[in-house]
Amino acid sequence: MKYFKVIGLAVAFCLAMILTNTLICHAYEDTQCFKCHTSAKKLIEATREIAKTRPALKSAETSGEG
Amino acid sequence: MEPLAPHEKIFVDSDIVDDENHGEIACHECHGGNPDDPDWKTAHKDVVKDPTYPDATKACGDCHDEINENYPKSLHVSLRPYKIITDQRASSNAVIRNKLGCAMNAHCFQCHSSCGQCHISRPNSVEGGFLDGHLFQKTPPMQEVCTACHGSRIQKEYLGEHEGLLPSIHREKYMKCDKCHPGDEMHGDGKDYANRYEVENGPKCVKCHEEIYDRKAKNVIAHRIHKEKASCHVCHAQPYNNCSACHVGKDKQGLAFFKTKSSWVDFKIGLNPLKSEKRPEKFVTLRHVPADKRTFDFYVKDALSNFDTLPTWKLATPHNIRLKTPQNSNCNSCHGNESLFLLEKNVEDNEKGANKNVIVPVNLIPKKQKWQPK
Numbered sequence: 001m002k003y004f005k006v007i008g009l010a011v012a013f014c015l016a017m018i019l020t021n022t023l024i025c026h027a028y029e030d031t032q033c034f035k036c037h038t039s040a041k042k043l044i045e046a047t048r049e050i051a052k053t054r055p056a057l058k059s060a061e062t063s064g065e066g
Numbered sequence: 067m068e069p070l071a072p073h074e075k076i077f078v079d080s081d082i083v084d085d086e087n088h089g090e091i092a093c094h095e096c097h098g099g100n101p102d103d104p105d106w107k108t109a110h111k112d113v114v115k116d117p118t119y120p121d122a123t124k125a126c127g128d129c130h131d132e133i134n135e136n137y138p139k140s141l142h143v144s145l146r147p148y149k150i151i152t153d154q155r156a157s158s159n160a161v162i163r164n165k166l167g168c169a170m171n172a173h174c175f176q177c178h179s180s181c182g183q184c185h186i187s188r189p190n191s192v193e194g195g196f197l198d199g200h201l202f203q204k205t206p207p208m209q210e211v212c213t214a215c216h217g218s219r220i221q222k223e224y225l226g227e228h229e230g231l232l233p234s235i236h237r238e239k240y241m242k243c244d245k246c247h248p249g250d251e252m253h254g255d256g257k258d259y260a261n262r263y264e265v266e267n268g269p270k271c272v273k274c275h276e277e278i279y280d281r282k283a284k285n286v287i288a289h290r291i292h293k294e295k296a297s298c299h300v301c302h303a304q305p306y307n308n309c310s311a312c313h314v315g316k317d318k319q320g321l322a323f324f325k326t327k328s329s330w331v332d333f334k335i336g337l338n339p340l341k342s343e344k345r346p347e348k349f350v351t352l353r354h355v356p357a358d359k360r361t362f363d364f365y366v367k368d369a370l371s372n373f374d375t376l377p378t379w380k381l382a383t384p385h386n387i388r389l390k391t392p393q394n395s396n397c398n399s400c401h402g403n404e405s406l407f408l409l410e411k412n413v414e415d416n417e418k419g420a421n422k423n424v425i426v427p428v429n430l431i432p433k434k435q436k437w438q439p440k
Contacts, residue, residue: 028083028089028090028092029080029083031092031093031094031101031102032100032101032102032103032104032106032109033092033093033094033097033099033101033109034078034080034093036106037076037077037078037093037200038077038078038079038080040073040077043073043076043077044073046073046106047071047072047073047076048072050072051072055319056319056321057193057321058193058321059316059317059319059321059322059323060317060323061315061317061321061323061325062323062324062325063323063325063326064312064324064325064326064327064328064329065218065307065309065326065329066217066218066324066326
């Protein structure tokens with residue numbers, strides 16, 4: 001009987017760990033950050049929008065080897 | 067190096083969730099922002115692009131505590147040699163020094179690295195962009211990280227991109243930067259070094275070539291005779307890139323720019339300006355660096371009024387090593403060959419004072435040899 005209890009506890013512990021890990025992964029993958037940054041289509045749209053308003057980042061006057 | 071499209075720079079590979087070490091860290095834990103906001107514009111409020119610079123403690127420190135402890139003193143992060151050199155050349159006037167500090171911040175100190183800018187993305191100084199969809203790279207890729215910054219000198223030398231010159235023999239043996247510059251060196255050892263040549267775990271040729279002084283080794287006589295007289299590069303480097311006159315400023319839009327004058331390929335042996343127990347050689351290869359008295363004139367005149375305290379021909383370790391070079395083909399290829407040495411006539415008049423300690427007086431050029439080892 002004692003062995004059944006120990007085995008039962010071990011199985012319950014493993015199940016809990018697996019479920020927790022799955023939930024964490026799901027929580028992570030469900031964020032807006034992940035959804036957008038893993039979608040090339042969404043990123044192309046966003047970066048095009050940024051490019052319309054964003055000023056130049058590098059000066060055209062730079063010349064020679066750095 | 068191929069440029070990345072804007073969206074490629076920030077595209078995350080969904081395989082990152084399978085990374086057993088980093089896959090469970092949610093984006094906002096390092097970068098901030100609001101992970102639940104569906105509007106990307108507001109979601110990115112307070113987002114930190116590189117959470118590993120200047121302080122990597124929050125992002126990396128929990129797991130990589132030892133590396134994180136030494137990280138601020140890594141020369142790739144601290145840029146301490148720049149500060150020391152500029153301080154030595156700078157005017158003692160406090161107002162001028164303050165303006166010089168602002169100029170350095172706008173230009174020189176933008177060119178640093180960080181954990182993220184080696185292991186996750188290309189460095190910011192080459193416009194960034196994930197290396198491989200934000201997957202963590204244990205060893206940074208050579209051409210997207212190392213030579214992305216160290217391009218005009220190291221890359222061209224190492225890959226043999228100068229016309230008529232060969233790549234380094236180490237390149238031909240498929241060695242990448244980390245073979246000689248492993249993580250331990252890059253991450254720093256907690257000591258505040260004044261220059262890269264002092265770094266205790268920096269590269270040493272004899273680490274791999276320890277047999278060169280053995281009695282039965284090939285060329286043992288030449289190696290023993292020249293030990294402490296000439297650095298390895300004096301005999302084994304090919305001509306290398308030299309730069310001149312970097313000037314910095316801001317354009318009409320307020321964007322920082324730099325302009326450098328011509329660069330040229332040359333090979334010059336000079337007197338060792340950094341003689342030490344670790345580098346005791348009398349003769350070393352010297353490279354002209356783009357330092358100039360007027361580099362910071364846009365911000366403040368006469369900022370480098372003590373310019374002559376340091377040479378503009380600096381100790382160099384060209385990355386284009388070959389076993390056989392024109393100067394080591396026989397003793398008299400070098401001995402008595404004035405053209406290989408940095409003589410007073412090779413130095414610009416306005417830089418003669420700065421280089422007085424590295425210029426080789428003609429009487430110090432090794433005399434031609436009658437006897438030659440077999």
